[in-house]
Amino acid sequence: MKPEEKILISQINGRNREVFKMLFDEHYTQLVRFAEGMLFDIDEAKDVVQNLFIHLWEKAEDINLNTSIKGYLFQSTRNRCINKIKSLQVTDKRNLLYMEGLLNSETLEATVDDVETDRALRALDLLPDKMQEIVRLKYIEQLKQREIADQLGITENTIKTQLQRAKKKLRDMLY
Secondary structure (H helix, E strand, O other): OOHHHHHHHHHHHOOOHHHHHHHHHHHHHHHHHHHHHHHOOHHHHHHHHHHHHHHHHHOHHHOOOOOOHHHHHHHHHHHHHHHHHHHHHHHHHHHHHHHHHHHHOOOOHHHOOOHHHHHHHHHHHOOOHHHHHHHHHHHHOOOOHHHHHHHHOOOHHHHHHHHHHHHHHHHHHHO
């Protein structure tokens, strides 16, 4: 590590606001672009980087780096993006399970008054006709992909692709 980096780290450890601001100004834009490349969402990328700098400020006294500050910032941003992606996948899975539960529910018609169910049904109705038919055959009639493919005269791969696209569209509409 370069001597100037050691001095910079000691200034950060001492919570020097000017040094911290300089560090933020120097790296913020690059880190946001880097995070956006992983998350494909500028607002999420900004949040990740801002939270990194907040964490850096709050834990300034405990920071002990063996690498360059720039390397630390990029590695931390990368790790935070990966954690964000993992948390989004958990949320998406939970939302998808909720939707599948609604689609599989035998009491679906009886619970139409439920706001979430109503939203889910309206979202389902907004899917393209063929996609909607495939989703209904899969989740309401509980047919296997092979059976749907035979019934509609299309390949199983098409069924799989349509179900994946439907899930994505439903996620986008509902959440």
